[in-house]
Amino acid sequence: xxxxxxxGVLTGSIQSSTSVLYAALxxxxxxxxxxxxxxxxxxxxxxxxxxxxxxxxxxSAGLGIIVAALVAGLFNLILAYLVVTRKANQLxxxxxxxxxxxxxxxxxxxxxxxxxxxxxxPLPVPVLSQIPFIxxxxxxxxxLIYMMVPLAVLVWWVLFKTRxxxxxxxxxxxxxxxxxxxxxxxxxxxxxxxxxxxxxxxGGAHLSLAYAQTWSEGMTSGRGFIAxxxxxxxSWNPLKAVGGALLFGGALAFQLxxxxxxxDISPFLxxxxxxxxxxxxxxxxxxxxNAMPEGLKAVFEGTS
Amino acid sequence: MxxxxxxxxxxxxxxxxxxxxxxILILALLVFAIVLxxxxxxxxEAYVDIFTSxxxxxxxxxxxxxxxxxxxxxxxxxxxxARIGLVNVGGEGQLYIxxxxxxxxxxxxxxxxxxxxxxxxxxILGFIGGGLWAAIxxxxxxxxxxxxxxxxLLLNYVAILLVDYFVFGPLRDPSSANFxxxxxxxxxxxxxxxxxxxxxxxxxxxxxxxxxxxxVLNRTRWGYEMRAxxxxxxxxxxxxxxxxxxxxxxxxxxxxxxxxxxMGETMAIQGRLRPGFSPDYGYVGxxxxxxxxxxPIGVVLMSFLIAIIALGGxxxxxxxxxxxxxxxxxxxxxLFIVLAKFSFGDIFKFFKKKEEATS
Numbered sequence: 221x222x223x224x225x226x227x228g229v230l231t232g233s234i235q236s237s238t239s240v241l242y243a244a245l246x247x248x249x250x251x252x253x254x255x256x257x258x259x260x261x262x263x264x265x266x267x268x269x270x271x272x273x274x275x276x277x278x279x280s281a282g283l284g285i286i287v288a289a290l291v292a293g294l295f296n297l298i299l300a301y302l303v304v305t306r307k308a309n310q311l312x313x314x315x316x317x318x319x320x321x322x323x324x325x326x327x328x329x330x331x332x333x334x335x336x337x338x339x340x341x342p343l344p345v346p347v348l349s350q351i352p353f354i355x356x357x358x359x360x361x362x363x364l365i366y367m368m369v370p371l372a373v374l375v376w377w378v379l380f381k382t383r384x385x386x387x388x389x390x391x392x393x394x395x396x397x398x399x400x401x402x403x404x405x406x407x408x409x410x411x412x413x414x415x416x417x418x419x420x421x422x423g424g425a426h427l428s429l430a431y432a433q434t435w436s437e438g439m440t441s442g443r444g445f446i447a448x449x450x451x452x453x454x455s456w457n458p459l460k461a462v463g464g465a466l467l468f469g470g471a472l473a474f475q476l477x478x479x480x481x482x483x484d485i486s487p488f489l490x491x492x493x494x495x496x497x498x499x500x501x502x503x504x505x506x507x508x509x510n511a512m513p514e515g516l517k518a519v520f521e522g523t524s
Numbered sequence: 525m526x527x528x529x530x531x532x533x534x535x536x537x538x539x540x541x542x543x544x545x546x547x548i549l550i551l552a553l554l555v556f557a558i559v560l561x562x563x564x565x566x567x568x569e570a571y572v573d574i575f576t577s578x579x580x581x582x583x584x585x586x587x588x589x590x591x592x593x594x595x596x597x598x599x600x601x602x603x604x605x606a607r608i609g610l611v612n613v614g615g616e617g618q619l620y621i622x623x624x625x626x627x628x629x630x631x632x633x634x635x636x637x638x639x640x641x642x643x644x645x646x647x648i649l650g651f652i653g654g655g656l657w658a659a660i661x662x663x664x665x666x667x668x669x670x671x672x673x674x675x676x677l678l679l680n681y682v683a684i685l686l687v688d689y690f691v692f693g694p695l696r697d698p699s700s701a702n703f704x705x706x707x708x709x710x711x712x713x714x715x716x717x718x719x720x721x722x723x724x725x726x727x728x729x730x731x732x733x734x735x736x737x738x739x740v741l742n743r744t745r746w747g748y749e750m751r752a753x754x755x756x757x758x759x760x761x762x763x764x765x766x767x768x769x770x771x772x773x774x775x776x777x778x779x780x781x782x783x784x785x786x787m788g789e790t791m792a793i794q795g796r797l798r799p800g801f802s803p804d805y806g807y808v809g810x811x812x813x814x815x816x817x818x819x820p821i822g823v824v825l826m827s828f829l830i831a832i833i834a835l836g837g838x839x840x841x842x843x844x845x846x847x848x849x850x851x852x853x854x855x856x857x858x859l860f861i862v863l864a865k866f867s868f869g870d871i872f873k874f875f876k877k878k879e880e881a882t883s
Binding site for chain 2: 311326329502
């Protein structure tokens with residue numbers, strides 16, 4: 221194990237975990253409100269394509285990021301209407317949202333396939349980024365990566381330390397009781413799903429503006445689903461989601477680094493690691509089920 | 525015994541359901557037409573293209589049937605577990621593993637096994653492959669360890685990667701230079717086609733499956749017990765119903781059906797095992813089952829509709845230079861309308877502004 225290998229794995233895991241973590245943070249908020257969104261993939265794609273288009277047209281990646289978040293947030297309102305207002309099945313609605321995002325983003329983004337942009341560039345932290353090893357591993361990233369941990373802390377603080385967070389979690393446990401306590405469950409769930417979309421949009425924007433710096437149809441390639449798995453893995457805790465996302469990104473980066481060094485292990489077997497790891501962790505810590513918001517249990521049991 | 529009165533009642537209900545569905549379809553086509561207009565496409569041309577290329581010719585119809593086969597099988601893989609309250613999102617993975625096991629079997633025994641056993645061999649292997657893959661989440665669920673919704677979803681990715689591994693590794697045809705794929709299957713291990721079309725033996729399998737499901741669900745004790753378990757698992761357990769056994773057997777059969785879909789795609793259509801051969805049949809099957817409210821006959825009708833739309837995507841790609849997946853928008857509009865359970869009564873409700881009392 222050389223230093224450059226370790227450095228490659230570490231920077232790689234941070235870069236490839238960003239989009240997944242943003243989506244997962246959004247999904248934590250949505251699921252804490254008692255709604256599961258299987259359509260994160262679609263919301264991310266809508267964010268990725270709109271962010272790319274705006275950046276390409278305006279030349280401003282910052283504007284692209286804002287638009288990406290808003291578009292994905294608004295897109296998520298379709299889900300909110302279906303599952304909150306119309307009480308539709310959440311799993312089927314989520315998958316329908318995924319297909320909608322897949323198709324709509326392909327349709328919107330067709331003229332932009334293969335176009336070049338001035339994406340989100342790394343902002344090296346002065347002085348600190350010059351430190352050997354630590355500099356490139358910690359202090360040479362783009363804006364969205366720096367915001368990862370602060371935003372995770374913010375989400376944690378909002379969910380667990382504010383009145384709104386308390387209300388949201390109460391709705392996620394039992395909307396009827398929350399209603400009886402004077403809350404407006406439907407409004408809160410709408411807010412949660414919209415904010416979840418904002419985060420998924422940021423994740424998508426990081427993918428198209430920073431990670432790949434290009435747009436291609438279906439470019440999220442399953443990251444939205446990984447985010448859903450990650451939320452369970454992190455037992456609905458935004459801070460644990462950071463660790464989980466790094467683990468996911470780490471497996472991917474490790475695999476890429478091994479391949480780059482010509483290791484004789486099938487990349488496909490290595491690609492399985494994150495999924496098997498999640499299954500293993502879910503099995504190993506199955507008592508964590510207790511952390512699942514009560515309102516979600518009904519969805520998973522098929523009774524809702 | 526069912527009286528003629530109830531039969532007439534059922535017929536009337538199905539007629540109403542059909543009418544309602546037609547209304548949904550027209551609404552969805554209108555909404556998608558607006559989407560097309562926004563993107564500067566002519567919706568009338570697009571619809572003419574979609575329908576003439578599919579149901580406008582006998583060739584088009586045959587291609588629709590080819591597409592209906594995997595969709596029906598994948599939808600039944602969702603329908604059956606749904607009857608006992610299980611959510612199988614893993615059809616995609618079960619489809620891949622069914623194809624993998626059938627392919628592996630065909631290539632391994634082709635030299636030693638007499639040809640007439642070829643067809644039963646691949647069918648059984650395809651079924652067992654998908655079934656065992658679904659049995660993993662079923663056992664985890666039956667033990668009360670892990671919810672099947674999550675595990676079936678995660679196992680999809682593992683299954684697709686497993687097929688990649690075999691196609692790029694042990695099963696790779698050495699003579700396939702740039703296209704990773706298995707060696708071609710011997711003729712005896714391929715599903716027979718109907719005449720000169722691409723319609724294959726899977727159509728018979730799918731028809732038998734639907735007939736059998738219809739019979740079992742509506743006319744046997746198993747169907748009754750499944751309904752009881754789906755309705756109230758705790759009460760059923762107290763009445764001594766073997767719920768764990770039901771979970772494992774039902775999921776095994778369901779996975780097997782998805783496996784047959786994968787087997788059909790590789791052993792009939794492709795003729796070799798190729799990576800990533802399924803255009804999300806498993807997920808689309810999930811949605812079809814939901815669209816049909818887990819009814820076997822409804823699944824057949826919805827599969828036809830979705831097959832026409834999906835094939836329309838191929839056509840639009842050529843005639844309107846629209847990306848293939850743009851028809852996903854049309855499909856999702858239909859889903860949204862169905863999931864939202866719109867009815868004509870809603871329009872009156874809207875004007876009356878009747879607010880729901882709870883939450």
